[in-house]
Amino acid sequence: MSRFTVVSLLVSLLVAIAPVVHGETDETFSTRVDELFAAYDATDIPGCGVGIIRNGEYVHAKGYGSANLEHGIPISRDSVFRIGSVSKQFTAAAIAILAVRGELDLDADVHTYLPDLRKFDDIVTIRQMVHHVAGMGDYDGAITFELRDGVPFRFGNEDFWTNDEFLGEVLEKPLAAKPGEKYEYSNLAYFLLGQVVERVSGQSLRQFAEAEIFGPLGMQASFFNDNVNDVVPGRADGYQPLADGGFEIYMTNLSWIGDGGVYTTLNDFIRWDRAFLRGSVPGGEAVEALMLTPHPVTVQTMDPGSLDPGAGYGFGLDIGTYRGHRVHMHTGSWVGFRAFYARFPDDRLSVVTLCNRSDAAEGDRSLQLVDLALAEFAR
Numbered sequence: 001m002s003r004f005t006v007v008s009l010l011v012s013l014l015v016a017i018a019p020v021v022h023g024e025t026d027e028t029f030s031t032r033v034d035e036l037f038a039a040y041d042a043t044d045i046p047g048c049g050v051g052i053i054r055n056g057e058y059v060h061a062k063g064y065g066s067a068n069l070e071h072g073i074p075i076s077r078d079s080v081f082r083i084g085s086v087s088k089q090f091t092a093a094a095i096a097i098l099a100v101r102g103e104l105d106l107d108a109d110v111h112t113y114l115p116d117l118r119k120f121d122d123i124v125t126i127r128q129m130v131h132h133v134a135g136m137g138d139y140d141g142a143i144t145f146e147l148r149d150g151v152p153f154r155f156g157n158e159d160f161w162t163n164d165e166f167l168g169e170v171l172e173k174p175l176a177a178k179p180g181e182k183y184e185y186s187n188l189a190y191f192l193l194g195q196v197v198e199r200v201s202g203q204s205l206r207q208f209a210e211a212e213i214f215g216p217l218g219m220q221a222s223f224f225n226d227n228v229n230d231v232v233p234g235r236a237d238g239y240q241p242l243a244d245g246g247f248e249i250y251m252t253n254l255s256w257i258g259d260g261g262v263y264t265t266l267n268d269f270i271r272w273d274r275a276f277l278r279g280s281v282p283g284g285e286a287v288e289a290l291m292l293t294p295h296p297v298t299v300q301t302m303d304p305g306s307l308d309p310g311a312g313y314g315f316g317l318d319i320g321t322y323r324g325h326r327v328h329m330h331t332g333s334w335v336g337f338r339a340f341y342a343r344f345p346d347d348r349l350s351v352v353t354l355c356n357r358s359d360a361a362e363g364d365r366s367l368q369l370v371d372l373a374l375a376e377f378a379r
Contacts, residue, residue, distance in 0.1 A: 029376045030060055036365050036372075040064035046239040046247060046336075048355035049075050050369070051266045054377050055348050056274045061266060067236035067356065069247060077266045080221055080235045081354035082252075083339035084332025087224070087262035088190050089291065089316030092130050094197045094208055096290040096315055097283040099126075104200050106130070113196045117171050124179045126196065129189040131295035131313050136186040137176025143188065145169055156335050157253050163226065166256050167195065183295075183302040183313060187259035190316075194224075194258025205257055213282050217275055219268040224257045232263060238336020240358040250336035250358055260334050266354065273343060273350045276328075291315035292328060306367060325374060333361060340366050347378040 033050070040047040047065020051058050063075040098104040104113070106127040111117055113126070128134035137143040145153040153159050161169070170188055177184055194205040201208050206224040214222045221234065228251070240250040255261075275281045281288040294312025304311035304320060307327065311320025318329045325344050332339035338360035343350040351373055353366070 029372065030062070032372055033060060033062070033369065036368055037064045043072055043074065044069065046237075046355075046357040047075060048338075048353050048357075048360060049077070049079060049081070049266050050353045051270065051351070052369075052373050052377075053270055053273050053350040053352070056270075056277050058266075058270065059377070065357075067234075069237070069239065075236060075356075078221065078234050079354075080232055080263050080265055081339065081356060082225070082238065082260070082332075082334060082337040083262050083264055083354065084260045084334040084337055085187075086330050086332035086339045086341050087257070087260045089330060090209055090213060090224070090262055091190055091193050091197070091205065091258050092291060092314075092316030093213055093282065093287060094205065095126065095130060095193055096287040097212055098197065098200050099290070100283050100286045104196070110134075110192070110196070113199050114171070114192065117192070118174065120175050120179075122175070122179050124175070126193070127295070128179050129186070129193055130315055131298055132183050132185050132189065133180055133295055133297045133301075134186065134189050135175045135177035135179040135181070135184060136189040136192075137173075138185060138187050140187075142176040143173050155254065157251060160253055163256050166191075166254070180297065181301075183298040190259035191256055192258070194256075197258075214268075216282050217271045217280075219264065219271050222262065222264040222268045224261045225263050226255050226257050226261065228252060228255045234265070235263070236354075236356040238356050238358070240336050247357070252335045260332065264354075266352065269341075269352050269354075273352070276343060276345070277348065291317060292319060294319040322370065323374065325378060342370055344374070344378070347374065349373060349377050 041064045043066055045065050046069065047063060049063045052060040061077060065075055067073045067075045067079045099106050104126065107125050109123045110126060110129065124134045139145055139155060147153050147159060170191060197205045197208050204226060206226045209224055238250045239247040241247055276288065292314050294314050299310060299312035302312055307318065307320040307322050311318055316330065321327060326346050327342055327344050329342040336356055336358045338355040340353045351370055
C-alpha cells in the first residue's frame with residue numbers, strides 16, 4: 001500500500017462510466033479528459049473509473065476498460081473497487097468518532113487498548129499512530145516479517161497468514177524509530193488502529209464502519225473486506241500486465257484491514273465527499289476538525305511530494321495546498337488496484353479515480369487530470 005507520494009504517478013488510467021450530466025456539460029473539458037485516457041479505451045484491458053465532483057455532483061463520470069476481462073464486463077459507476085490506502089481515512093474516522101464520544105483517549109498509551117502489544121522503551125499514543133509519527137515502521141520497510149528461518153514473507157498473493165497469525169506477528173515487532181520525532185508512513189500503525197477500534201467498541205472494524213460511517217451515509221456497497229473469500233456483487237478484478245503482453249489476475253489472499261481493505265464504488269464515494277461539503281461527516285464537526293488538522297511534526301518532517309511545501313498529515317489524509325489551492329488528498333496502491341482522491345474545499349471540487357490495474361501509477365495523468373479540473377472549475 002502506498003501514500004500519496006505516488007500522487008504524481010497515480011490516476012494514469014480511469015475507467016468509464018456513462019457520463020452523468022447535471023446542467024450543461026462542458027464537451028471540451030470532457031474531450032480533454034478522454035484524451036488523457038484514450039490508450040485504455042478498449043474492452044479487452046482493465047482500466048479505471050473517474051469522477052469529477054463539483055458542488056456535490058458529478059460533472060464528469062466516465063471510464064475506460066473492463067472490470068472483468070474473462071466476461072468482458074465494462075466498468076460502471078457500480079463497479080466495486082479495492083481502494084488501498086485511501087481506506088485510511090475511514091479507519092481514522094472510526095478512531096475520531098470513538099475519541100469524540102469519550103470512549104477513547106487519543107493521547108493514551110496504545111497499550112491501554114492493546115495490552116498484549118510488545119512493550120516499548122517510549123510511550124506510543126493513538127494520536128501518534130494516526131498521524132504516522134509513532135515510529136512503528138512498515139511491513140515493506142525497516143520492519144521484517146519472516147515465514148521461517150530467515151525466509152521473508154511476501155505480501156500480496158504469494159504467502160499467507162490468517163488475520164490472527166498476522167496480528168500475532170505485529171504485536172511482537174519493535175519500533176523502527178523513536179516516537180514523536182518525525183513522520184514515517186506506517187501501515188502497521190493503521191492495522192493496529194483497526195484492532196483498537198475492535199477492542200474499544202466490541203465490534204470488528206468492518207461492523208463499526210458499517211454502523212457508524214457507511215450505513216448513515218447510504219454507502220450501501222462500501223465495506224472493509226475482512227474476508228477476501230466473500231462473494232462481492234459487482235466487484236472489479238485486479239490485474240497486472242505481463243511482460244509479453246496481456247494481463248493476469250492480481251488479487252490479494254490476505255484479509256487484514258485498517259491500513260487498507262475498503263471496497264467502494266463511484267456511486268458510493270461521492271456520498272463521502274458530500275459529507276465534507278455539507279458538514280455531515282459522521283460524528284459531527286469535532287470529527288471533521290480532527291480529520292482535517294495535520295500534526296505539527298508532520299508539517300515539519302513530511303516530504304510534501306507533489307503538494308506545495310508545508311503539507312502535513314491529518315487523520316488518514318494529506319492536508320496542504322496544490323498550486324495554491326487547499327487540498328485534502330490520499331492515494332492507494334495494493335495488488336492490482338490503484339486509487340486517488342483529492343478534495344479542494346475552497347473550490348468545491350473533487351477528483352476520485354478507482355483503477356483495477358497495477359500499472360495505473362505510471363505517468364503523471366493524475367496531476368494532469370487535477371490541473372484540467374482546476375483550470376475548468378476552480379473558483
